[in-house]
Each structure stands twice: as C-alpha cells, then as structure tokens.
Amino acid sequence: MALRWGIVGLGIGRAHAQALQKVEGVELYAACDVIPEILDAFCQEFAIPHRFTDFNKMLESEVEAVSICTPHYLHAPQTIAALKAGKSVLCEKPLCITVSEADEMIATAKTAHGKAGIVFQYRTEPWAKVAKKVIEEGGTLVRGLYQAHHYRNQAYYGQGRWRGTWWGEGGGVLINQAIHDLDLMAFLVGLPQRVTARLANWGHPQVEVEDLATGVLEWATGAQLAVHISSVGLGAPIRFDVTMDRYTLVLEDGRLRLGRFQPTLSEDLQSNAEPWGKPKVQWEDLPIDKDQPHGHGEAIAAFARAVLRDEAPPTPLSEGLLSMELMNGFVLSHFTGRTVSLPVCRQEYEDLLSALKSGTVKLKRGEG
Numbered sequence: 001m002a003l004r005w006g007i008v009g010l011g012i013g014r015a016h017a018q019a020l021q022k023v024e025g026v027e028l029y030a031a032c033d034v035i036p037e038i039l040d041a042f043c044q045e046f047a048i049p050h051r052f053t054d055f056n057k058m059l060e061s062e063v064e065a066v067s068i069c070t071p072h073y074l075h076a077p078q079t080i081a082a083l084k085a086g087k088s089v090l091c092e093k094p095l096c097i098t099v100s101e102a103d104e105m106i107a108t109a110k111t112a113h114g115k116a117g118i119v120f121q122y123r124t125e126p127w128a129k130v131a132k133k134v135i136e137e138g139g140t141l142v143r144g145l146y147q148a149h150h151y152r153n154q155a156y157y158g159q160g161r162w163r164g165t166w167w168g169e170g171g172g173v174l175i176n177q178a179i180h181d182l183d184l185m186a187f188l189v190g191l192p193q194r195v196t197a198r199l200a201n202w203g204h205p206q207v208e209v210e211d212l213a214t215g216v217l218e219w220a221t222g223a224q225l226a227v228h229i230s231s232v233g234l235g236a237p238i239r240f241d242v243t244m245d246r247y248t249l250v251l252e253d254g255r256l257r258l259g260r261f262q263p264t265l266s267e268d269l270q271s272n273a274e275p276w277g278k279p280k281v282q283w284e285d286l287p288i289d290k291d292q293p294h295g296h297g298e299a300i301a302a303f304a305r306a307v308l309r310d311e312a313p314p315t316p317l318s319e320g321l322l323s324m325e326l327m328n329g330f331v332l333s334h335f336t337g338r339t340v341s342l343p344v345c346r347q348e349y350e351d352l353l354s355a356l357k358s359g360t361v362k363l364k365r366g367e368g
C-alpha cells in the first residue's frame with residue numbers, strides 16, 4: 001500500500017506535489033489550504049481525493065506524512081502537531097522563526113513515531129557535496145568571505161500579508177532567501193562561536209525587516225568568516241571563498257576552484273626562512289558531476305524515499321537549527337549592538353522578537 005501524503009500550504013506546495021508524484025510508493029492523499037479556491041484547483045490538478053481547510057482535520061485523517069509549506073510562523077506549531085499525531089513531517093525552510101521554537105520541534109521529533117526532515121536544497125547540489133569533502137580534507141578553518149544577493153522588489157513583498165513582517169516571516173532576507181546560504185555555511189564549515197552583525201533596510205520602506213545584512217563569524221581558534229547578504233544587491237553571483245590550513249577554495253556560481261598549499265599555511269608561517277616567502281599554490285578546477293539528481297525536487301523526493309525505506313532523513317529537522325542560530329544571532333547582535341555567543345540566548349531572542357513584533361523596537365533605515 002502506498003504512503004499517504006498530505007500537503008499544507010499550496011504555494012510552494014505545488015513543487016512538493018510535482019516531486020512526490022514521481023516517487024514510486026507515494027500517494028498524493030490530502031491537501032490543505034485556508035483558501036478554498038486554491039485548495040479546489042490544486043486537488044483537481046493533482047487528483048487529490050481528500051481536501052481540508054483545517055490542518056488539524058487533515059491530521060485526523062489517514063494521512064501518514066505531511067509537507068509543511070505554510071508561512072514561517074506556522075512551521076513550528078504545525079510540525080509539532082503533525083509529529084504528535086504520529087505523522088512523518090517534511091518542513092519547508094526556514095525551520096521556524098526562533099531558536100526556542102527550533103528546540104521544541106527537535107525535542108518533539110526525538111520521541112515521535114514519524115520521521116522529520118527539512119528542505120535545504122543547496123545541500124543536494126553536486127558542487128556542495130564536493131565542497132564539503134574538500135573542506136573536510138583542508139584542515140583547520142582560517143578565514144572566509146561569503147556573499148549572496150537575492151533581489152526582491154516591493155511587488156514580491158506585496159504577495160502576502162505575512163511577508164516582510166516580524167510576526168509572520170520572522171525577519172527579511174536572512175530568514176527567507178539567505179537561510180539557504182546560512183545553512184550552506186553551517187553545513188560546510190560548522191557553527192562559529194560568536195556573531196557580530198549589522199542589518200539595514202535600504203530599499204523597502206513599506207516593510208519592517210532587513211534587506212541588507214553584514215556579519216563577522218568568529219571561531220574559538222581565531223578563524224573569521226565575513227558574510228554579506230542582501231535582497232537589494234544585483235549582478236554579483238553567490239560566492240564563498242574559504243581558506244583552510246591546507247587548501248583554499250573558491251565557490252562561485254556553482255563552480256569550484258581549489259588551491260592546494262605546499263607546505264601548509266601553519267608550517268610555512270613558522271618555518272619559512274625567506275622573509276617574503278609564501279607557500280606554493282597549485283590551482284585546479286574541480287570536476288562536478290552535474291548529472292546527479294539535485295535541487296528542490298530531489299530534496300523532497302530523497303526525504304520521501306527515506307520514509308518509504310525506513311531510513312534516516314537526508315537532512316533531519318535538527319539540521320534546521322544551525323541556520324536559525326546564525327539568523328537569530330545576526331538579529332540579536334544588530335539590535336543589542338554587541339557580539340553574540342552561540343548558542344543564542346533563547347529568552348533574550350524571544351524578548352527581542354516580541355519587541356519587534358509590537359513595534360517598540362524597530363529597524364530604522366540606515367542608522368539602524
């Protein structure tokens with residue numbers, strides 16, 4: 001008998017239906033949206049037999065796994081409710097809005113009957129897998145520079161009431177678009193010990209959240225990584241340039257260029273007797289197998305296959321906490337004006353978010 005799948009939130013929920021349609025052993029069993037016209041059209045298009053405008057009613061049905069594709073503020077309560085109802089859950093990014101919510105979701109998943117995963121499709125990219133391997137081989141992290149621009153205009157924010165708000169989206173470019181970048185960084189180099197950041201709203205006066213963010217991540221070893229994110233910049237590709245003790249790696253637009261040091265930086269810094277000497281760098285463009293299945297659809301299909309085979313999800317829910325620590329760390333650092341240690345203080349972030357939601361604390365244009 002096929003695995004009965006339900007989808008809640010029928011915007012990007014469409015991409016879930018398209019991906020799941022192709023997974024043998026999955027039946028598109030139920031769909032849920034609060035807007036009946038969207039629900040009806042969706043169920044007709046994908047021949048889905050059970051339709052709900054109330055998520056809790058969908059959980060009472062015989063559905064066995066659900067995709068959570070609703071606005072950010074619903075991810076935590078809907079994921080927790082579904083896990084408590086014994087369902088497997090695939091939650092869209094971001095995991096939720098605050099690290100406290102993330103803790104509760106992860107704790108619920110630990111004792112749940114169903115499997116729990118999150119959609120972070122950058123991790124499925126062939127270049128990400130190669131970069132991960134190379135970074136692991138490269139030795140201690142030394143430094144890095146990450147930039148990503150995800151241009152979004154005011155019409156984008158006008159699409160939904162929840163967008164561009166602290167209550168609904170939980171932030172701006174950092175929690176929505178760049179959550180993929182924060183996840184990729186955490187996946188590739190792990191979490192830092194401290195975050196210092198500045199945010200701004202440069203070009204979206206109608207929304208209350210950030211469209212520019214610049215931060216410094218610091219490790220206990222002294223390693224530093226500078227991060228620059230925006231939804232107002234354009235024309236520069238996603239670029240991650242990272243140096244380890246043995247290698248330096250440049251990831252740009254899905255291409256990887258590796259430089260191997262001879263000898264390692266730590267050896268050369270200490271033992272090179274030539275005052276202007278430096279290690280040799282041997283450059284190579286790394287081959288990437290672009291034919292491997294990858295992208296958003298593959299992230300969804302891989303989770304479904306894991307549920308069907310009773311295997312661990314490729315990106316478990318707990319991995320979603322990493323980018324939440326970074327995102328909440330950026331926001332807390334900006335509004336407190338200080339360096340924030342990770343893990344982020346849960347209560348402090350809840351208090352700040354309450355103040356942002358109520359408007360007693362605001363992100364000002366420019367002078368923050």
Ligand SMILES: NC(=O)c1ccc[n+]([C@@H]2O[C@H](COP(=O)([O-])OP(=O)(O)OC[C@H]3O[C@@H](n4cnc5c(N)ncnc54)[C@H](O)[C@@H]3O)[C@@H](O)[C@H]2O)c1
Pocket residue numbers: 008009010011012013032033034035038053055069070071072074092093094119121160176296
């Ligand atoms: N992985 C990716 O690349 C990717 C891409 C797009 C969106 N997303 C994520 O997917 C989620 C949804 O984004 P979107 O762009 O589809 O948003 P959207 O606003 O276009 O769609 C959300 C849908 O949820 C419905 N909804 C709202 N409240 C509901 C409730 N209580 N019960 C049932 N349905 C409800 C709305 O009516 C709407 O149809 C977000 O978390 C977003 O970050 C991920």
